[in-house]
Amino acid sequence: MSHSNTKKGILRYTWWARTNHWVVAISFVLLVLSGLALFHPFFWSFTGLFGGPIPTRFIHPWIGVVMSLFFLLLAVQFFKESFIKRHDIQWLKQIRDVLSNRDEKLPPVGKNNAGQKLVYWIMVACVPVLLVTGIIIWRPYFADAMPLWLLRFAVMVHAYTAFLAIITLIIHIYSGIWVKGSIRAMVQGRVSKAWAKHHHNLWYEEVMKERNPPSADKDDDSSRQQQSP
Numbered sequence: 001m002s003h004s005n006t007k008k009g010i011l012r013y014t015w016w017a018r019t020n021h022w023v024v025a026i027s028f029v030l031l032v033l034s035g036l037a038l039f040h041p042f043f044w045s046f047t048g049l050f051g052g053p054i055p056t057r058f059i060h061p062w063i064g065v066v067m068s069l070f071f072l073l074l075a076v077q078f079f080k081e082s083f084i085k086r087h088d089i090q091w092l093k094q095i096r097d098v099l100s101n102r103d104e105k106l107p108p109v110g111k112n113n114a115g116q117k118l119v120y121w122i123m124v125a126c127v128p129v130l131l132v133t134g135i136i137i138w139r140p141y142f143a144d145a146m147p148l149w150l151l152r153f154a155v156m157v158h159a160y161t162a163f164l165a166i167i168t169l170i171i172h173i174y175s176g177i178w179v180k181g182s183i184r185a186m187v188q189g190r191v192s193k194a195w196a197k198h199h200h201n202l203w204y205e206e207v208m209k210e211r212n213p214p215s216a217d218k219d220d221d222s223s224r225q226q227q228s229p
């Protein structure tokens with residue numbers, strides 16, 4: 001069943017993880033477009049994408065519910081690999097090296113780097129807040145039953161949280177394009193060994209260890225240097 005052991009490349013995202021990710025991504029973009037259209041007249045023309053202002057108002061919360069459900073599934077899948085470790089803190093401290101492409105100076109990286117993990121945790125914080133505040137202000141189902149102060153508070157929190165999520169998404173998309181091969185990883189699922197070794201060294205080693213269990217302890221040590229600082 002597992003295809004992660006073929007000689008060609010390494011499986012980074014399963015079929016389900018990729019489908020799940022792109023459902024979240026597409027619904028998120030639709031949420032941003034419809035949400036902005038509702039937020040400010042400057043974006044009014046976006047209502048055209050959804051068949052006019054009334055359908056936009058109607059569809060936005062429903063897309064939010066779909067996105068939240070799929071995001072929950074995505075968040076569960078990526079949970080374990082998203083814990084911030086000590087080498088991640090070091091990576092963040094060296095963010096200048098990251099941004100200047102001085103990769104050789106960076107500490108080794110696991111399946112995800114600290115930036116990716118932060119995206120994960122920011123979204124894990126934002127999505128439930130967006131969902132809960134969105135439900136509170138959802139007319140005609142819930143909003144009418146809410147006190148005015150709560151509605152005002154929820155609208156404000158909804159907007160600020162959406163702003164944070166949008167900025168995070170922009171950084172996320174930008175990084176995905178910047179680190180060549182990432183988009184392909186999320187589309188096709190596989191990455192080359194060279195890519196894995198270069199960008200996610202510790203993960204590469206783990207995968208290699210799984211492929212060649214340490215039974216014959218013939219290690220030539222060539223893959224261990226990155227353990228040292």
Ligand code: HEM
Pocket residue numbers: 012021024025026028029071074078112115116117119120123169172173176177179182183184185186
């Ligand atoms: C058009 C929008 C999006 C694009 C182009 C995009 C692109 C990508 C790419 C290329 C990766 C793989 C990175 C790698 O393996 O190195 C990835 C991973 C991921 N994406 Fe997205 N994404 C989008 C939207 C979203 C949204 C809306 C969320 C969550 C709300 C999300 C959550 C994640 C998570 C949790 C991962 C795994 C960890 C990480 O690489 O950050 N993505 N995405």
